[in-house]
Amino acid sequence: MEIKLIALDLDNTLLNANSEISSRNREVLKLLHNKGLKVVLTTGRPIKGILPFIDQLELKQPEDYSINFNGGVIQNNLSKKIIFSKFLTKEDIVPINDLANQMRFPLDGVAIDRAYSIIDIRKSGYQSFIGKLMDFTDLSFHDLPADEHYYKFISQTDPEQVAKIQEKAADYPTFTIVKSRPNLLEFLPKGVNKSFGLGQLIKHFGWTFDNVMAFGDEENDLPMIKSAGIGVAMGNAIKEVKEAAQAVTKLNTEDGVAAYLVKYFDL
Known part of the structure; x- marks a missing residue:
């Protein structure tokens, strides 16, 4: 089994407690990338929300891609060309907005280059989490653009x-609903997950999941951890991810990604 692609979750996996890539992780990933391996940031964030990390890792060769929106979009890091996408419409999300009004939780809709905070209930903290990398518009659901493509809706609360919403949302089988952090629930197009996105990308390269090594820690990482030829759980991962993985590395605060890669590739 030859590993050709390293798929990396960001929060609490590649990133440390300060939401930064450590110098050790950066050094090891750049070394492997320069050796010809694909290093693919595989995240729930839009590409605008990960541009600083793409720059830090120098992932800007013509065939460098990122998997965004938990598998809903595959985008070229250099040209920004989208080679695959699956999205929701305003009409699709009406049942979830009705649930939000019923249970009194906030919603944000995220398009390819901007986000919309639906403030009928209240504004969430999602804009603060993403920072200044993406433009946000505050509006009511009524004013949400009907012609926009939404790659996910999220509730940060x-x-x-989040646990109560997730339990109730099981009644809505037309979505993939997954927790990406303890305080963040994501509503995605049915069938979309990180494994789905990786499957589209490796098809582009003519590879199989046997050529993939994936790192993750949270519920939304489970599909790719299970599918990858080598699934690696962080030391801080939830129990379900550790049980599904072939290996467990150190904590994200201990350069766990670099530690496993150095050992596996004998660097």
């Missing part, structure tokens, strides 16, 4: 409410 307290973990207790």
Whole structure:
């Protein structure tokens, strides 16, 4: 089994407690990338939200891609060309907006280059999390553009409410609904997950999942951890990810990604 592609979750996996790529992780990934391996950031964030990390890792060769929106978009890091996408419409999300009004939780809709905070209930903290890398517009659901393509809707609220929403949302089988952090629940097009996105990318390269090594820590990483030829759980991963993985590395705060790669590739 030859590993040709390293798929990396960001938060609490590649990134440390300060949401930064450590110098050690950066050094090892750049070394492997220069040796010809594909290093693919595989995240729930839009590409605008990960541009600083793409720059830091120098992932800007003509065939460098990122998997965004938890598998809903595959985009070239250099040209920004989208080679695959699956999206939701405003009409699709009406049942979830109705649930939000019923349970009183906030929603944000995320398009390819901007986000919309639906403030009928209240504004969430999602804009603060993403920072200045993406433009946000505050509006009511009524004013949400009907012709926009939405790659996910999210609810960022307290973990207790997230758990209650997730339990209730099981009644909505037309979506993939997944927790990417304890306080962040994502509503995606049906069938979209990180494994789905990776499957589209490796098809582009003519490879199989046997050529993939994937790192993750949270519920939304489970599909790719299970599908990858080598799935690696962080030391801080949830129990389900550790049980599904072939290996467990150190914590994200201990350069766990670099530690495993150095050992595996004998660097």
